[in-house]
C-alpha cells in the first residue's frame with residue numbers, strides 16, 4: 418500500500434494497524450479543514466455588515482451588502498435604479514435625528530401619528546450606545562420625542578439622555594418635544610442646563626377645543642402647563658418653542674396674540690397628516706380622517722398669522738419624508754409609502770445600513786430649513 422509505505426518511511430516502523438489510524442486521522446483532519454474554510458468564506462460574504470455596527474459603510478461596499486441581505490420584508494432588491502438610490506442613501510449624514518423612544522402618552526389626541534402600539538423602551542445603556550453610533554455617523558442634533566418623553570421614569574430617562582448627548586457626546590443641539598403636562602421645576606434644576614430647546618405642543622388657546630382634540634388629561638389644565646413651562650424655560654435658560662397642528666378643530670382660530678405673548682423662539686405650524694397604521698387605515702389606533710384640513714384651509718391659517726415672525730410653516734409635502742425618525746427600537750421609519758415602514762435597528766446593523774431604509778429626503782430637509790441655529794449658545798435670546 419502506497420500510504421503504508423509512505424508512513425513507514427516517515428515513522429520508521431512497519432506496524433500497519435497504527436499506520437492506518439494515523440493516516441485516517443490525517444485525512445479527516447485535512448478534509449475537515451478544507452470544508453470548514455470554505456464555509457467561513459461563504460459566511461463572511463453574507464454577514465460582513467455585522468462587523469460594521471457603529472461604523473459608516475464605504476460607498477463601494479453598499480451595493481454588495483444590499484444585495485446580500487434581505488430588505489425589510491421585501492427580499493433582495495431587484496429594482497433597476499437601486500444602485501444609485503442605495504448608494505445615495507448610505508452616503509447621507511444623519512445630521513438631525515428624531516428619536517421617539519416611547520409611544521406611551523398621557524394625552525389622547527385624535528390625530529396622533531405616533532401612537533401607543535407598544536410599551537417598549539430601550540434600556541438606557543442601549544439607547545446611549547445607539548446615540549453614540551449616530552454621533553459617530555455625523556449627527557449634530559437630536560430631538561427626543563414620543564409619545565410623551567416625560568412619562569418614562571418621571572422624566573429621569575429623557576434627562577439622562579439629554580445629559581449624555583450634551584456632556585458626553587458634545588452634540589451642538591439637544592431638544593425635546595413634549596405636551597408639557599408632566600414637566601416639573603425639579604427636572605429643570607437637574608437637567609435644564611444641558612437642554613437647548615424644549616418644544617411644547619399647543620393647538621388651541623380655548624380649553625374646549627383642546628378637549629375636542631384630546632389634548633388633555635383629566636383635570637390638568639393644558640394652557641396652564643404651557644405657561645408654566647414657558648416660565649421655567651426662561652428661568653433655566655432653555656429656548657422655548659411651540660408646535661401646532663392645524664386641523665378641523667382649530668383651523669379658524671386666531672392664535673397670534675397668545676403666541677406673541679408667549680414669544681417662542683420658533684412656532685412650528687404643521688398640517689394634520691395621515692399616516693397608515695398610525696392614525697389612518699387598518700390596524701391604526703387612531704382615525705384622523707375627520708381632522709384633516711385641505712391645503713387651502715392650511716394656507717388660510719398661515720395667512721391669518723403671517724405677521725407672527727417666529728412662524729415656521731410645514732405642509733404635508735414638506736413634512737412627510739424630511740425627518741429622520743427613529744422608533745422605540747432605534748429603527749428608522751420610512752414614510753414614503755404613506756405608512757411608517759421600519760428598517761432594522763441601528764443597534765443590529767449599523768447606522769449606514771439602516772439609513773438605506775429610512776426614506777429620508779435630504780434635499781427637502783434643507784429646503785424646509787431643517788438646518789437652522791439650533792444650539793442655544795448661538796441663539797441671541799433675551800432670557
Ligand code: SF4
Pocket residue numbers: 522523524525526528529530531563564565596618632
Ligand atoms: S400629546 Fe403627542 S404623543 Fe400624546 S397623544 Fe397627543 S399627539 Fe400623540
